Amino acid sequence: MSAWRDRFSALVPRVAVVAHDLLMVWIVWQGLHRLRFGILPNPPEMPLWSTEIALVLIAQGLVFWQVGLYRGLWRFASVPDLWNIFKASALGLFAIALGLALYNRLELVSRTVLVLYPLTLMALLGMPRLLYRAWKDASSERGVSASVRILILGAGHAGEALVRDLRRFGTYQPVGFLDDAVRMRGTKVQGVPVLGQVSDVAEIARETAAKLLVIAMPSADANALQRVVIACERTGLPFRMVPRLADVLEGRSLPGELKEVAIEDLLGRKPVLPDWKAIRHWLGARSVLVTGAGGSIGSELCRQCARHGARRIALVEIDELALTTTEAALKRDFPDLEYIPVLGDCGDPAVIHHALKLAEPEAVFHAAAYKQVPLLEAQLREAVRNNALATATVASACRDADVGTFVLISTDKAVDPVNVLGATKRLAEMVCQSLAHEHRTRFVTVRFGNVLDSAGSVVPLFREQIRTGGPVTVTDPDVTRYFMTIPEACQLILQASAIGTHEAIYTLDMGEAVPIRLLAEQMIRLAGKQPGRDIAIVYTGLRPGEKLHETLFHADERYRPTAHPQILQAEPRHVVATDIHQAVTAMREASQSYDCDRLARLLREAVPDFTPESMPEAAILASPTVVPFPARVSRKI
Secondary structure, X not given: OHHHHHHHHHHHHHHHHHHHHHHHHHHHHHHHHHHHHOOOOOOOOOOOOOHHHHHHHHHHHHHHHXXXXXXXXXXXXXXXXXXXXXXXXXXXXHHHHHHHHHHHXXXXXXXXXXXXXXXXXXXXXXXXXXXXXXXXXXXXXXXXXXXXXXXXEOOOHHHHHHHHHHHHHOOEEEEEEEOOOHHHOXXXXXXXXXXXXXXXXXXXXXXXXXXXXXXXXXXXXXXXXXXXXXXXXXXXXXXXXXXXXXXXXXXXXXXXXXXXOOHHXXXXXXXOOOOHHHHXXXXXXXXXXXXXXXXXXXXXXXXXXXXXXXXXXXXXEOOHHHHHHHHHHHHHHOOOOEEEEEEOOOOOHHHHHHHHHHHOOOEEEEOOOOOOHHHHHOOHHHHHHHHHHHHHHHHHHHHHOOOOEEEEEEXXXXXXXXXXXXXXXXXXHHHHHHHHOOOOOEEEXXXXXXXXXXXXXXXXXXXXXXXXXXXXXXXXXXXXXXXXXXXXXXXXXXXXXXXXXXXXXXXXXXXXXEEHHHHHHHHHHHOOOOEOOOEOEEEOOOOOOOOOOOOOOOOOOOEEEOOOOOEEXXXXXXXXXXXXXXXXXXXXXXXXXXXXXXXXXXXXXXXXXXXXXOOOHHHHHOOHHHOOOXXXXXXXX
């Protein structure tokens, strides 16, 4: 009974709207004819109801329904709705003319009426809708006297759409816009005045009693956004921003959501725009396997594969909680795909052979690795075993299983390596090169710099230090790093994989390096505090294995552009496959006996450009237990 009552309650307003529209059709048809024929000395008889009028109502009503006039709501009537009404009126005129031509050859139908009919009907149908919306909007504004007063920075399309959304919710009251465009001065957007420039935000916020600032500039570059954020910080008011369209499309933000300004929004480099068509063409309907699938890069890589056409994803992960969490998130967001979780160490040949047999992948993304620079300086055996020997195990298994593409996720630290992380990742690259000519499997290496918000990276470290009141620890006031976001890194991996070269090393043109000191200051300001006053910045000195500035390109690797303007392809340096295979075999033996001295010697021989910079040469040959480092700052920059 309740269901029937609900359906009836929902049907009544729609029936009323249909009745209103048909009444307007009757009024227009009758009124125009009476006006037209009323000037004649002997006007013809015009009954209030006739077969002709019935045909008019039926023809116009069917057109209204077919055009979809009743799918919208009067509450949100707008200019597109007026266009839809005009289109329905014009099409209705043709339907009426056709029906009456067949019925009575348009007898006593005025040609003048036919010309005026669509415009008059649009006015009588559109006016009540717009008046109803204006009344509802006014009612909402009268009811938001206690709402949060907000000042919007940016009077473009995003700002205009934001005002409409805020009025529907009724919990916020837009009091004004700020915009630097001269043509906007003194104008109104959706009835909200443009009060001044962005630089005037502190004074205007005080005059309007604003309680919240909203940055509606989703297309602004990093430099412009930095200036806006600095202006907002001076007011002492909380501020949010409208998300970029790319963030909404990728699922990182919800439509209409106001998000906090993130540190990646302020970095001075435009994000990479992938060629999604090429990626989907390469990835579509493929089975893929991801090692380290529970990590920051691995889990996002799984999401990107699921979003862009993979049919099956095998997840190899040694951490049971990370594996469970990642699988559950994928099943929630992409329930139609097939998932194969495999718990185990990808460096174990039995584990990787088992995973390859279950998944039968056409592409394997090797994301499993240790990456904490200071920690690995003191854990040489595990760094070699997990970063280099496990890569050799997975790459060899993929070659033997005839996997179409093997993708090694490497790092810019493999270029002129000065630490154990860089040396072991460079050795992993060399292992892939040594296998590339032996079989049909494509071996692709992708290098990128530091990844924002990845596990153990500098951003979550700074965020936690700011949360606890500081100090924020920076290794050196001059240290710089190249940064990219987690989704951007994964898009680079997929883009490089889709290019199609049999053996290649790809790197991203990452623009300018970011001073870590500036990164720390910006994060402190985004937290609503002032560097040096509310949160101290302490310089601790470079840690073992670190250097001031990273290198993206090796002098002997000739780089050339690819189909993607921001991805460069390096010409791999020559390696002797037999030497690499012998080095891997010797390292396995040294690893099994935990012989760190021999491992250090073998690593230096296998990677001749490995030159430790921040520690004496003897340190890397020593036992790992004698290389001290502060555990609380063991995360990498």
